Amino acid sequence: MVPTPLDPPPLPLGRALRRFALDVLIVSVLFALLSLLGGVGWGVWRGVMIALHGEASGQDAHAIMAAVGQPGPLATMLLSIVGVGGTALIALLWRAPPRASERQVARQAMRLPATWLLALMAGSVAILCSIVVGQVAASMQEQLDPSNMSLVRGTLGRYPALLVLFAVILAPIYEEVLFRRVLFRRLWQDGWPILGMAASGLLFAFMHEPPLLGGKSLAAALPLWAVYTAMGIVFAWVYRRTGSLAASILAHGLNNAFAIGMMLAFGIST
Template structure:
């Protein structure tokens, strides 16, 4: 029927909910372990490298070495996130949710349709406008949330603007779409449970971007950020479902991030 989301594959009977949720929980657990483990490994390598560099300057004074190591800067933290999360996304994709030749052919065919590009631009712009509207409404209610990564983005915009642009507009959307839309949402889509998949994958997307207890945001601000990130995740998942190509949400995600950088003067 016209206007209905187009499946990447022919419709299939809806699978049972609880086995799907168990599979999702296993995917999510693997992702968490790989991201945390990868981040800790990267931080350990960075610390060892810094310790050797500082030791070359101050000698073997342990206290001086410890004081000279310092903390990872914006570039190092972005590289940690890039390495750990992209590794987790790739492992889960190739191990758990690898696309076959038929699906890849359909995804590439979707890129040759003008409707795919139209929906991509529409969703990318709508996500930015919707996020901005939620932010404005929060301000009217006295809520001014501070995203967890804001300080990192501001530092990177001053010191590493080109890498920040590449990271925010190309690299982060690539591994986030592969993980959250292809692996997490794609499992539900293939099993005939797309609406459940939109809900579950969007909640996961929101929680990853605003982890409870990490920031100093009050509860209302945390809920506001969850609504913003959850709405983004839902829109990108729907776009993947609608077009049948992961390229569409990736490009929409990149467009949203690019507009945000340009509007807020962080590019």
């Protein structure tokens, strides 16, 4: 393991959990506010476009709302960047600004071939977790179908390059900043790294598959939670092992690239 300044003696568990809960609360409020802001901005833009094209003339409120509709794949990606990406950026600057010593450790780590190999192995483990859990779900006659699959399918056929940019580069960056740098790091620096891996991994799973909001049964949601939690734990382990967030971003991007590659190879975009 690369020695880092984030391995101090542990704080009392109660105090560490309170500090972690405060960060979770701040992140949740930021995400809600930015998501609301993004949604309002999109609604206003759609309203202006409808008005400019004369589509709202003589229509009642229900007809206008129907004309506004739901965000398409491109708008959904933009809203994700605003909501999750904006939350990650603000939380990073506010709650976990990089220290000079941490930056130095991260730079040194990324010069080591072992770091790149570890990221490659971690990405492969995350992929393997998805395959294994998918097979288990299939044996139970459950389909491993994430909630964001409709977005992926809708974008893959029309904007494959844009989907690759979003899923392989942008999303791994801001998700790793939020869940590993901000949330996992809180319990790591307070001396509870294993608990931090599990807690941030579970939050990572709930962000992708929100409980009670996705319309999935418990039997359908559990395999997805298992996959995302395992991924979160693997990526947090890479971050701790190397001291470099870039290594966990690389592993995350590799996992997403594999998933998109499989969809392209087997024509699952329809």
